[in-house]
Each structure stands twice: as structure tokens, then as C-alpha cells.
Amino acid sequence: MATDQTAASTHRTDVLADRNDRIRRTLDHIRNDSTDSVDAVSTFTAQEYTDPAIARRERDAVFGAVPSIVCHGSEIPKPNDFITMRMPRNNVIIVRQRDHSVKAFVNLCRHRGALLEEQEKGRCRLFSCGYHRWSYDTDGSLRAITRDNTFGEIDRTRYGLVELPAQERHGFVWMVDDADAEIDVAGWLGTEMDGILAGYGMDRLVAARSEGFDEPVNWKIMQDAFLDGYHIQYAHPNTAAKHIHTNVMAVEDFGRHARFVAPRKTIDKYLEEPPAPDEDLSPYITETHFLLPNSTLLRQPDHFELLTFRPHPTDPARCRMEMRLVVPTLEDSGMDEERWNRIWDKNWKILLAVLHQEDFPLLRSSQAGMASADAGGMLLGRNEVINQIFHRELRKLVS
Ligand code: FES
Ligand SMILES: [Fe+2]
Incomplete structure (x- = not known):
């Protein structure tokens, strides 16, 4: 010591x-x-x-290849706190997870492509689409398909929100604006x-x-x-x-x-x-x-x-x-x-x-x-x- x-x-x-x-x-x-x-x-x-x-x-x-800072961690202090932003390649949701890590997702509903979250920042348990009300957990998984008895069978695990690489370091949240990249x-x-x-x-x-x-x-x-x-x-x-x-x-x-x-x-x-x-x-x-x-x-x-x-x-x-x-x-x-x-x-x-x-x-x-x-x-x-x-x-x- x-x-x-x-x-x-x-x-x-x-x-x-x-x-x-x-x-x-x-x-x-x-x-x-x-x-x-x-x-x-x-x-x-x-x-x-x-x-x-x-x-x-x-x-x-540049933005699809290397990390850049998107916010300070204190802007999303609690689980389910989120902010949204328009990055050069994607519209993005950054959301604090229940384990306090951060994840970034493409801000887009996997049903027919509506912008999922319209607010600039907030806190929510679910992201819920305004168009046909599909909903997603804040960890990105597809939670509910409305009237699913009529919609037809799909593999729900393939239709969660698209995740983007994000990491918190030195107090800031950083991301690479490409789903296939690593950070x-x-x-x-x-x-x-x-x-x-x-x-x-x-x-x-x-x-x-x-x-x-x-x-x-x-x-x-x-x-x-x-x-x-x-x-x-x-x-x-x-x-x-x-x-x-x-x-x-x-x-x-x-x-x-x-x-x-x-x-x-x-x-x-x-x-x-x-x-x-x-x-x-x-x-x-x-x-x-x-x-x-x-x-x-x-x-x-x-x-x-x-x-x-x-x-x-x-x-x-x-x-x-x-x-x-x-x-x-x-x-x-x-x-x-x-x-x-x-x-x-x-x-x-x-x-x-x-x-x-x-x-x-x-x-x-x-x-x-x-x-x-x-x-x-x-x-x-x-x-x-x-x-x-x-x-x-x-x-x-x-x-
Ligand atoms: S586009 Fe989102 S529920 Fe239909
Ligand atoms: Fe100046």
C-alpha cells in the first residue's frame, strides 16, 4: 500500500x-x-x-471505423436512461443497462422501419413503436409483436434491435457507427x-x-x-x-x-x-x-x-x-x-x-x-x- x-x-x-x-x-x-x-x-x-x-x-x-465520444456517462446515470442521436451512418439509441453497462442500438423498428424512439432523452422500461406498437426491451430484444396470432411465425431472436459497438471509458461513452465493427x-x-x-x-x-x-x-x-x-x-x-x-x-x-x-x-x-x-x-x-x-x-x-x-x-x-x-x-x-x-x-x-x-x-x-x-x-x-x-x-x- x-x-x-x-x-x-x-x-x-x-x-x-x-x-x-x-x-x-x-x-x-x-x-x-x-x-x-x-x-x-x-x-x-x-x-x-x-x-x-x-x-x-x-x-x-472514419465514423464507421474508429471510436468517437457520443456523451458523458452522467447523462444516462440510471438503468433504462437513454439518449438518441443522429450519427453520420445511423440513427442511434444509447441506453444504460440493468448491469450499468451501456449499449447502443440503431434507432429503428425491425417491423417496417419506423424511428423507434422519438425523444432526445428519457427513461423507459421498453421501447415501444408508435406505428404498430411492437416493443423492445432496453437490452434490444424483441419483446412483443402486437396481434401475433395473425402476424405469422418469425424467429424473434433475429429481430431484436441492431446493436452498435459502444463502450464507456474515462467517464465518456464512445461508439463506432457500424454494426459490424468492434470497439x-x-x-x-x-x-x-x-x-x-x-x-x-x-x-x-x-x-x-x-x-x-x-x-x-x-x-x-x-x-x-x-x-x-x-x-x-x-x-x-x-x-x-x-x-x-x-x-x-x-x-x-x-x-x-x-x-x-x-x-x-x-x-x-x-x-x-x-x-x-x-x-x-x-x-x-x-x-x-x-x-x-x-x-x-x-x-x-x-x-x-x-x-x-x-x-x-x-x-x-x-x-x-x-x-x-x-x-x-x-x-x-x-x-x-x-x-x-x-x-x-x-x-x-x-x-x-x-x-x-x-x-x-x-x-x-x-x-x-x-x-x-x-x-x-x-x-x-x-x-x-x-x-x-x-x-x-x-x-x-x-x-
Ligand atoms: S413499424 Fe414498428 S411496429 Fe410496425
Ligand atoms: Fe474561435
């Missing part, structure tokens, strides 16, 4: 030292007007944002990112606020914008740019996923006089994780923000963004309920205002720009490291 504790505290010290090294690198960058960079500028085309064949390939080779979230994350996420204990947190936005923008334009440290001063002069340095990043490339620290302006006090070697510098940064294929996880001093981006099932020029504020539970926070709600409401409103007033208008106009037939080639700079990683890894998945 004592050895375990020593190991755990050594691990914490290592994590802290490692983070401090990266933060010191951002201090050097601020002094030198530099940032981490990749070897070369890369190019891309407008077709990647408009071509239905490319969009289809992404739905199958291994730890394997997909790899040792480094799996270890990083494990260290955050997000399974003990709750999604205090969440909302989805259907935007007339390709999902990659959206994903790129929320990994972008280069636009802050120009797109967010009176909001984010007041707090965060523009175009300064210390990046770790884990070969598939990545993370970076961006310094807050409060770090400037250390430009002249360097911090003590053992001072915890994490209050002076934001730390952003890119989880391939479609998530940005921001680690703030006292909470996390998760942003996910999913293609529309048919239209390359549309997507759904979801934003979640993942925070300590009311009990763990030590706050009273009124204060807990007030704090997260305030955070949430600030995030929503920046999205709706600053990011979304720019991103809609990017999509409009991409509609030109003779757009010409476009560029990602050496300084746009995380975007380069996203595009590099996406290319591997679709090729």
Missing part, C-alpha cells in the same frame, strides 16, 4: 514536472515571438468540404492518451450543461477552428484574446491524438523573472486535447469542456457540434446547489456567446467560401501544428 502511494505521488510529480516543462517552452515562445511548428506548410482543396463522395468516405472510413477505446487512444485521460478522473465528474448545434458548415471546418490558436486575436479580440496568447503553443504529438498548452496572459509576469522551479504553473495555461477523429477536450483549472463535431448523414456542408461542460458533482464541489448552478450557468453563457457571436458566423462564411468551383489550393501553416496533425491523421483513415 505504502509503495502504491509512493508510486502514485512520484507519478503526480512527474506529471507536474512534465507540464511545467511544456509551459516553460511557451514562455520562451512568447519571448522569441515563436511557436512550436512542423516541417512544412501543407495544402488542401475546397472539394474536401463540399464533395459528397469524400463526405461518404469519411462517414464510413477498443483503450487501444484506439494508445498508451499515452489513455494514461492522460485516466489521470483526469473524469468518470467522477458530471456533464453540468450540454447542447447541440446544427450548423451549415462541414465538420472539419468546425473541428479545425476549435484547435486553432492562430485566430484568437483576430476573431476574438474582446473575449478570448484578453486572456490567451495568440499563436503560441507547446504541442505533444502522440502520433494519432495530440495535446497542447496555450499560455494565458497572466503568465507574462514570469517573462522577466522566471518562476520557481517547483511552482505549479497550470493556472497560467489552458490545455487542449485533440482526440482523433472529432473531439476537442479543454482542461481548465476546475473543469473540462468537451467539443465534438459530427458530419451530417448526407450533406457535406452541414454538421452537428455538441458542447459539454464536465464538472465536479455538487457533492464533490462542496458548494450549495444555488452557487453550483450559478457558476456553471455563467461559464456556459460566456461559452455560448463566443460560439454564436464570434465563431459560428466566421465558420459559416468559410463554408460559403468553399462553394466556389475555382477555389484554388489553400494552406495550413507550419505554426498550425494541431490542425496539421488532424489533417495528417484523417488522411490516413480515409486513404
Whole structure:
């Protein structure tokens, strides 16, 4: 036990030292007007944002092949709690089982194909179809065929809901949007990112606020914008740019996923006089994780923000963004309920205002720009490291 504790505290010290090294690198960058960079500028085309064949390939080779986060487990806390969503390939029901595991099903009645569950979220003992009232257990099995004395004999075991691979890990529910696929979230994350996420204990947190936005923008334009440290001063002069340095990043490339620290302006006090070697510098940064294929996880001093981006099932020029504020539970926070709600409401409103007033208008106009037939080639700079990683890894998945 004592050895375990020593190991755990050594691990914490290592994590802290490692983070401090990266933060010191951002201090050097601020002094030198530099940032981490990749070897070369890369190019891309407008077709990647408009071509239905490319969009289809992404739905199958990306969302139908690898795990992506669909919600936080706290959104379906009890057995029979469910949420529904439109994934790129399937309409989906995610439902908590009696043994507390999660399952995902195609949201479709196996009789004549009606959408089985119309509500976005809820709790039920049975999924019951509105058309001819067939019903299914929350474990997916076909429970009842109405007027079955007239319907005819079928093998009921073959007509349960179609199951999709889903798994809960690090507090989030992940799925692969293909019934024939398998899921291994730890394997997909790899040792480094799996270890990083494990260290955050997000399974003990709750999604205090969440909302989805259907935007007339390709999902990659959206994903790129929320990994972008280069636009802050120009797109967010009176909001984010007041707090965060523009175009300064210390990046770790884990070969598939990545993370970076961006310094807050409060770090400037250390430009002249360097911090003590053992001072915890994490209050002076934001730390952003890119989880391939479609998530940005921001680690703030006292909470996390998760942003996910999913293609529309048919239209390359549309997507759904979801934003979640993942925070300590009311009990763990030590706050009273009124204060807990007030704090997260305030955070949430600030995030929503920046999205709706600053990011979304720019991103809609990017999509409009991409509609030109003779757009010409476009560029990602050496300084746009995380975007380069996203595009590099996406290319591997679709090729
Ligand atoms: S389509 Fe569902 S019961 Fe007929
Ligand atoms: Fe932005």
C-alpha cells in the first residue's frame, strides 16, 4: 500500500514536472515571438468540404471505423436512461443497462422501419413503436409483436434491435457507427492518451450543461477552428484574446491524438523573472486535447469542456457540434446547489456567446467560401501544428 502511494505521488510529480516543462517552452515562445511548428506548410482543396463522395468516405472510413465520444456517462446515470442521436451512418439509441453497462442500438423498428424512439432523452422500461406498437426491451430484444396470432411465425431472436459497438471509458461513452465493427477505446487512444485521460478522473465528474448545434458548415471546418490558436486575436479580440496568447503553443504529438498548452496572459509576469522551479504553473495555461477523429477536450483549472463535431448523414456542408461542460458533482464541489448552478450557468453563457457571436458566423462564411468551383489550393501553416496533425491523421483513415 505504502509503495502504491509512493508510486502514485512520484507519478503526480512527474506529471507536474512534465507540464511545467511544456509551459516553460511557451514562455520562451512568447519571448522569441515563436511557436512550436512542423516541417512544412501543407495544402488542401475546397472539394474536401463540399464533395459528397469524400463526405461518404469519411462517414464510413472514419465514423464507421474508429471510436468517437457520443456523451458523458452522467447523462444516462440510471438503468433504462437513454439518449438518441443522429450519427453520420445511423440513427442511434444509447441506453444504460440493468448491469450499468451501456449499449447502443440503431434507432429503428425491425417491423417496417419506423424511428423507434422519438425523444432526445428519457427513461423507459421498453421501447415501444408508435406505428404498430411492437416493443423492445432496453437490452434490444424483441419483446412483443402486437396481434401475433395473425402476424405469422418469425424467429424473434433475429429481430431484436441492431446493436452498435459502444463502450464507456474515462467517464465518456464512445461508439463506432457500424454494426459490424468492434470497439477498443483503450487501444484506439494508445498508451499515452489513455494514461492522460485516466489521470483526469473524469468518470467522477458530471456533464453540468450540454447542447447541440446544427450548423451549415462541414465538420472539419468546425473541428479545425476549435484547435486553432492562430485566430484568437483576430476573431476574438474582446473575449478570448484578453486572456490567451495568440499563436503560441507547446504541442505533444502522440502520433494519432495530440495535446497542447496555450499560455494565458497572466503568465507574462514570469517573462522577466522566471518562476520557481517547483511552482505549479497550470493556472497560467489552458490545455487542449485533440482526440482523433472529432473531439476537442479543454482542461481548465476546475473543469473540462468537451467539443465534438459530427458530419451530417448526407450533406457535406452541414454538421452537428455538441458542447459539454464536465464538472465536479455538487457533492464533490462542496458548494450549495444555488452557487453550483450559478457558476456553471455563467461559464456556459460566456461559452455560448463566443460560439454564436464570434465563431459560428466566421465558420459559416468559410463554408460559403468553399462553394466556389475555382477555389484554388489553400494552406495550413507550419505554426498550425494541431490542425496539421488532424489533417495528417484523417488522411490516413480515409486513404
Ligand atoms: S413499424 Fe414498428 S411496429 Fe410496425
Ligand atoms: Fe474561435
